[in-house]
Amino acid sequence: MAKVDNEIRGRLALVTGASGGIGAACARDLWQQGASLALTCHKNRAAADALAQELSAQDKSRKISVHVADMGGSAAELQQLFLDLETEHGQTGPDILVANAGYGxxxxDILDIPLEEFEYTLRVNLQAPFLLAQLSVPHMLRHGWGRVVFVSSIAAIGGGLMGVTRIADTATVDAASKAGLTGMMKNLANKHAHLGITFNDVAPAMIGDTGLIPDEKTVEGTPGDVKNIPVGRLGVPQECANVVTMLCKTGYMTGQSILLSGGLK
Ligand SMILES: NC(=O)c1ccc[n+]([C@@H]2O[C@H](COP(=O)([O-])OP(=O)(O)OC[C@H]3O[C@@H](n4cnc5c(N)ncnc54)[C@H](OP(=O)(O)O)[C@@H]3O)[C@@H](O)[C@H]2O)c1
Incomplete structure (x- = not known):
């Protein structure tokens, strides 16, 4: 019988988009749980470096590395990321993968969406999580333990907040890519459940303190106005991190997409 092992202490977590609001919160939370960290950023290295410094000042016994990687780049760029991760941490892949970096x-109007925009969004939001999972699974299989969490979106479910309210301001390709992410997650969860590796996603909506939604003012008068959110406020990145950490600590849960939306559907 497979044994219960939900220990995070001593694991290595790769968190992409750690320079952003949700990624940074996930990194902080996994660090508090005793994981070592490999953090990625793209244009904002300063934020990832500051986070790494903040956390390593709390505990010098664990390692944090920072990597610049374009999730919209080539497969070779992500292979290089894993070579760098091995150099820094001495293992070929992470035990925990939080594929959070996203673009939308x-x-x-659909007529105004260039094919290049479609392809780039799919590369960042869907192809990169696929490649990251593909690169992570061999190490996880060798150890019979792994946790993969994709950061999806409410857009995967209802076509996007803007879409359901018929406001013509919809991130069409983002919705497509995030729905693809959830489909891929469910498939990979089925295939790896008996091998000790879980796959889940968290699908947030209206999380403030992020690059996407800095504060309430940015969504005032839009469908995302806090007046329209049943719980009456924006979510905070820590709440997303709570779900990610819960998924990492709960090996009995796999193949689930968890909507984190303050009651929005
Ligand atoms: N906030 C919400 O309400 C909400 C709702 C639905 C879904 N999400 C999802 O949550 C995830 C995190 O977003 P966030 O809300 O925390 O926004 P954010 O603060 O803007 O963070 C976005 C992160 O993604 C990284 N990124 C973007 N394009 C990239 C690329 N081409 N290559 C590598 N990294 C890239 C950014 O890196 P740099 O800054 O270093 O360039 C940043 O770290 C995304 O997947 C997003 O779709 C958020």
Missing amino acids: RRIP
Whole structure:
């Protein structure tokens, strides 16, 4: 019989998009749980470096590395990320993968969406999580333990907050990519459940203190106005991190997409 092992202490977590709001909160939380960290950023290295410094000042016995990687880049770039991770941490892949980096541009009319925009969004939001999972699984299989969490979106479920309210300001390609992510997660969860590796996603909506939604003012008068959110406020990145950590600590849960939306559907 497979044994219960939900220990995070001593694991290595790779968190992509750790320079952003949700990624940084996930990194902080996993660090508090005793994991070592490999953090990625793209354009904002300063934020990832500051986070690494903040956390390593709390505990010098564990390692944190920072890597610059374009999730919209080539497969070779992500392979290089894993070579760098091995150099820094002495293992070929992470025990925990939080594929959080994401990109989405709102272009109201389908006729205005260039194919390049479609392809780039799919590369960042879907191809990169696929490649990261593909690169992570061999190490996880060798150890019979792994946790993969994708950061999806409410857009995967209802087509996007803007879409359901018929406001013509929908991130069409973002919705497509995030729905693809959830489909891929469910498939990989089925295939790896008996091998000690779980796959889940968290699907947030209206999380403030992020690059996407800095504060309430940015969504005032839009469908995302806090007046429209049943719990009456924006979510905070820590709440997303709570779900990610719960998924990492709960090996009996796999193949689930968890909507974190303050009651929005
Ligand atoms: N906030 C919400 O309400 C909400 C709702 C639905 C889904 N999400 C999802 O949550 C995830 C995190 O977003 P966030 O809300 O924390 O926003 P954020 O603060 O803007 O963070 C986005 C992160 O993604 C990274 N990133 C973007 N494009 C990248 C690329 N091409 N290559 C590598 N990294 C890239 C950014 O890196 P740099 O800053 O270093 O460039 C940053 O670390 C995303 O997947 C997003 O779709 C958020």
